């Protein structure tokens with residue numbers, strides 16, 4: 001397995017995904033994780049990520065010395081290369097101007113990292129690689145033992161290697177697709193240089209995960225809150241594969257779900273997979289707790305609190321349950337405070353249900369903790385979950401509660417559900433569903449005047465939202481075809497009583513957010 005030490009780059013997760021795609025297991029840990037941890041981890045190779053700092057200025061942002069003494073290969077990327085150079089006796093300096101974007105690197109010496117890779121050859125027949133750069137500083141003097149293996153016009157030491165020790169540094173980013181041969185470079189590093197086998201595959205993972213769950217749980221019972229979202233669904237299917245009937249899922253209908261959602265969850269899990277699912281219709285309880293409340297954060301708190309109460313009551317009916325299973329996935333683990341380096345700012349705050357494990361006094365079972373989202377999806381398919389469920393857009397925990405602006409009422413939720421279903425249905429028909437990251441309807445409790453037939457109407461407004469994004473931290477509104485928008489608007493106004501106007505949201509994030517509340 002490979003250890004990735006994170007110096008705070010936004011791209012660190014991409015490095016890990018490329019390594020996993022090469023079928024090699026890896027984990028990301030903060031660069032300042034202890035020496036003991038690194039020794040115990042026993043990596044076959046180490047990758048030092050990029051980061052926002054200056055290697056000649058930030059004296060405390062260093063790789064632990066043990067990294068260079070374990071006798072395993074090390075690859076430094078961007079900042080990782082710079083700190084490697086500084087720590088091993090080379091020199092880094094500010095380069096005056098930032099180099100950002102496309103660059104060409106000439107391979108200047110044969111080496112195992114690049115091997116035969118090239119995107120073209122120059123006039124003298126040397127290999128040229130098209131890469132993506134993003135840096136202000138650069139290495140200006142090599143550490144002893146190193147040779148230059150790649151140069152660009154702006155950066156003479158764009159890549160360096162000490163082949164004897166298996167130490168490599170690249171100033172560019174092999175983890176992004178703009179570096180055309182980047183994926184192959186990372187594959188060469190983990191396979192050829194570190195000697196890792198291709199043993200991280202989905203069937204292997206299922207086998208190992210099933211064995212691990214059985215060993216962990218023994219003959220005890222497990223309870224899981226099934227939301228219908230990808231993560232909890234895949235966790236449920238996996239745990240069911242391991243322990244069958246000793247898993248009980250609790251599906252809480254809070255009255256704020258999408259059209260027919262409860263029905264679909266019950267059909268998939270209870271009927272098709274034979275999973276034990278308790279379906280709790282708590283919609284009345286949620287809606288009455290929300291009556292008269294207009295503030296978005298207060299609504300979130302109420303929905304979260306009632307969920308915990310309902311779940312606890314159900315758990316109390318299962319006295320034999322000793323474990324609480326959750327669909328925590330790897331990005332949750334590394335982004336939550338514990339995973340990030342002490343020094344890096346925490347970037348994303350987490351919304352998902354906290355509080356349950358403490359109050360329930362159950363042990364935590366998190367079988368997806370080491371998987372990325374795309375791996376979770378692959379696993380879901382391998383476990384027999386329907387494609388539409390596994391590739392569904394994310395849906396917020398508070399559900400329609402934050403898509404009905406202001407006070408939530410059952411009447412509004414019923415209208416919104418139907419409008420939303422029409423929007424999604426038309427997106428699927430037009431082959432646009434998979435081209436957007438998230439799409440939904442929003443209920444605006446304002447009335448506007450319209451005319452239908454001979455009559456004047458005075459009804460509510462539906463806003464449509466569709467965005468494209470990589471990470472949900474920034475997003476573009478999707479440029480849906482006008483004909484598609486026209487069809488959605490036409491159907492909503494004709495089929496959903498109470499709506500006489502449909503608008504499309506053309507705000508990016510930032511400054512808007514994806515949800516309206």
Ligand code: XMP
Pocket residue numbers: 300351352394395396397398438472509512513514515516517
């Ligand atoms: P925003 O609106 O912050 O949304 O741009 C970013 C992503 O987070 C989801 N979201 C939530 N998910 N509980 C959740 O589980 C919440 O309270 C919540 N608020 C926003 C949103 O759907 C989008 O995918």
